[in-house]
Amino acid sequence: MNRLWIPVSGLFLFLSPPSKAAEVKIPVIEEGEAQIIKELEDSDYWIRHDLWVETEFDSDGDDMLDRMHVSVTRPTQTDTQSLKLPVIYNSSPYFAGTAGGDESYFWDPRQELGAEPPQRSAAPAVERKGTRPIISKRHVKDWLPRGFIVVHSSAPGTGLSQGCPTVGGNPEALAPKAVIDWLCGRGKGFTEPVGGEPVEAYWSSGKVGMTGTSYNGTIPLAAATTGVPGLEVIIPVAPNTSYYHYYRSNGLVRHPGGYLGEDIDVLYDFIHSGGDEQTQAYCDCNVRDELMQGNQDRATGDYNDFWQSRDYLNRIDGVNCAVLMAHAFNDWNVVPEHSIRIYQALRNNGVQAQLYMHQGGHGGPPPISMMNRWFTHYLYGEDNGVENDSKSWIVRENDEREKPTEYPDYPHPWAKDVLVYPVSGSPQRGRLQMVPIEEPSTETLVDNFSFSGESLAQAEFTDHRLIYTTPELSEAVHLSGTPRVKLRMACDRPAANLSVWLVSLPWNTKNNATITDNIITRGWADPQNTKSMRESEPLVPGQFYDVEFDLQPDDQVIAKGQQIGLMIFSSDRDYTLHPTPGTKLTIDLQQTHLSLPVVGGTLHFKPTNEAVQNE
Structure with missing residues (x-):
């Protein structure tokens, strides 16, 4: 019937x-x-x-x-x-309903890297609908x-x-x-x-x-x-x-945009609307507490079998x-x-x-x-x-x-990797050029999560980020694929966040502008995981390490007259953990470059007073 x-x-x-x-x-x-x-x-x-x-x-x-x-x-x-x-x-x-928008039960991102996180509060009960x-x-x-x-x-x-x-x-x-x-x-x-x-x-x-x-x-x-x-x-x-790519990036604890402090056990609490009191207690104990909190590892962010299975x-x-x-x-x-x-x-x-x-x-x-x-x-x-x-x-x-x-496909079949190299300029802006620099050169930034990535990208003068820009584009540039950054860095502490943004400058400040008008793409990594995603290795202060990782894939046309900027900083206020400010990262510019997937394989710049090769 x-x-x-x-x-x-x-x-x-x-x-x-x-x-x-x-x-x-x-x-x-x-x-x-x-x-x-x-x-x-x-x-x-x-x-x-x-x-x-x-x-x-x-x-x-x-x-x-x-x-x-x-x-x-x-x-x-x-x-x-x-x-x-x-x-x-x-x-x-x-x-059937969720725990709602109250984020009081999220993890506190104010945590030292490598340390056990502070306990989080219990989630509110889901009101079933x-x-x-x-x-x-x-x-x-x-x-x-x-x-x-x-x-x-x-x-x-x-x-x-x-x-x-x-x-x-x-x-x-x-x-x-x-x-x-x-x-x-x-x-x-x-x-x-x-x-x-x-x-x-x-x-x-x-x-x-x-x-x-x-x-x-x-x-x-x-x-x-x-x-x-x-x-x-x-x-x-x-x-x-x-779920590893949702809550981690290259060994780094990284939260999804708009949900700072969320992790897989928080999502469990957010959706757990089913079962009677006895069933919920069983699930909380065996799935959330033992399986998730026992394996998600907010101290190191390392990959493991738990994440692999998801x-x-x-x-x-x-x-x-x-x-x-x-x-x-x-x-x-x-x-x-x-x-x-x-x-x-x-x-x-x-x-x-x-x-x-x-x-x-x-x-x-x-x-x-x-x-x-x-x-x-x-x-x-x-x-x-x-x-x-x-x-x-x-x-x-x-x-x-x-x-x-x-x-025909993604990435665009005509896209080719174009390498650009940074030239010193901190605490203001350095340059990106088409040939490596000939002399050794280093620059240092100081971590401080108090400043957002947007404010760092727009700052004219700050020691909390390094930023390198191309000359103005003489023609629009079509990026299609996955940019990749390779840098050599040293740190004065055993652990550090590492964040990289690609931005289009000058920053659009019009009333109807959105953040996506200027952010081309982003990426994050843990320098402790250069050898293995499964096992962190504490950094030796002052020792240089080669760190190479993909940024997020993109397909975007950067307008004529804009500049492409590579910004390197440490803690990303809206995505990473917030360790005590003061960590210093030193970048070896001679051993650092950015790979851009450019349709046509060539960047064209307007003439400048600086000798910048574009072939």
């Missing part, structure tokens, strides 16, 4: 779906896209019901397989016309009128789903796999979280696509790594593809569905490398993959038309040629997100 659950005084009743739904042809496809069908826009003729799907794991220690809470929204015609339709599936740990049978209404209005069924599920340990939140652990891949197995007739669904009557997805065609943004975009990739049959296509938007690049060989990655080059919450690294690995594995990137911040899905072509092709089998489209779609500066420019 099909059930439409309605809450009545704490009880749940079910009603039969409407019986007078018009007969319609589904789908209606024009120019390779599923069209909106007028008869499917009326929500009075949608069937909504929920159930629990049994998984293959027991993460909450109750000796029973965990069940995931699932909700379904489908056209009434799936019953009245016995239609079998493809599914758009969205899963999330956020649907939402009522059955609707888990979420996301994506329904976009896809149900076009002839798709929309399914939602709460992630393990959240809402009415059983289990523990593991934040990147195996259950977060196996839970959506179980739902897809059920949608394809292989799994078990029930009317209740314990016991209950069996429920079958008789209305599903057995073809599933997934999408979502941020954490909700991570889950489709997690499901895809299992290779589950029936998952035909995923469109992850700004997905977190590695990096989906290590499971990428399991992906066999089509993938449209979407991200932003100015996303400093989930930085762009998360999608770029996965896209490149998929392409290397021969998986059908394309990339959509824009110039904004966190989130931002591809145009609905692009998504439609993908879902229509892979879920309805329409031969619309989407698999032959350009591999890279990038929204150019000042263009609308709905109008990306297409390129």
